[in-house]
Amino acid sequence: MLIEIRDLTKIYEMGDSQVRALDGVSLDVQRGEFLAIMGPSGSGKSTLMNLIGCLDSPTSGTYRLNDQEVSSLDDDELARIRNREIGFVFQTFNLLARTSAIENVEVPLIYAGVPRAERHRKARETLEMVGLGDRMHHQPNELSGGQRQRVAVARALVNSPSILLADEPTGNLDSRTGEEIMALFETLNKGGNTIILVTHEEDIAAYARHRIRLRDGKIVESGPTTAHSKT
Numbered sequence: 001m002l003i004e005i006r007d008l009t010k011i012y013e014m015g016d017s018q019v020r021a022l023d024g025v026s027l028d029v030q031r032g033e034f035l036a037i038m039g040p041s042g043s044g045k046s047t048l049m050n051l052i053g054c055l056d057s058p059t060s061g062t063y064r065l066n067d068q069e070v071s072s073l074d075d076d077e078l079a080r081i082r083n084r085e086i087g088f089v090f091q092t093f094n095l096l097a098r099t100s101a102i103e104n105v106e107v108p109l110i111y112a113g114v115p116r117a118e119r120h121r122k123a124r125e126t127l128e129m130v131g132l133g134d135r136m137h138h139q140p141n142e143l144s145g146g147q148r149q150r151v152a153v154a155r156a157l158v159n160s161p162s163i164l165l166a167d168e169p170t171g172n173l174d175s176r177t178g179e180e181i182m183a184l185f186e187t188l189n190k191g192g193n194t195i196i197l198v199t200h201e202e203d204i205a206a207y208a209r210h211r212i213r214l215r216d217g218k219i220v221e222s223g224p225t226t227a228h229s230k231t
Helices: 045-052 075-085 101-111 116-129 145-157 175-190
Strands: 003-014 017-029 034-038 060-065 086-090 163-167 194-198 210-215 218-224
Touching: 003 045, 017 045, 017 218, 034 045, 034 175, 045 163, 045 194, 075 086, 086 145, 101 116, 101 145, 116 145, 145 163, 145 175, 163 175, 175 194
Parallel strands: 034 194, 034 210, 086 163, 163 194
Antiparallel strands: 003 017, 003 060, 210 218
């Protein structure tokens, strides 16, 4: 099992009151799974993604990733796991503005201490894998929204992470470009990548193999989806 979550709770202190963002969530994710996390605003889906992505620590409960208990690690240890185990894809792309596509993709490899020649080779190969071999020296402002998201996907993949975490990855894209990005995720999943997708859109979640729905910090629905491809 890649991810084992048991009774995960996250409470935020808001002045004199407490907000229970997650309330006893338990979840298993197998290697190679494609999971969609759904729910309305305030349901806890972003909090759950932040905990899975080691961007935050739970108030209580346990989270095991690759047989390592990560819920009690300190910030430095969490940062190491993030860089080694998790690739992030965000709605807003989060690319460095005056930096070429290939240099953007190299960033996680710099943090990992990979030598320059190997960084360049791996970044080039990953950009080719997502269909951007002919755009690697373009800067983000010279790329379309879909191409920028492909750069972000390549950056997330370049370290060969255990999990690809995508937070509303089609939120800033038109519907056709969103479908192209989701078709790319489908291809990556078929190639063995574990993908966890946070979305509020039913048609985007339908690309996943499994779906959970959150409400008020609890899982209220869990089951398989009918995956599809429109391309």
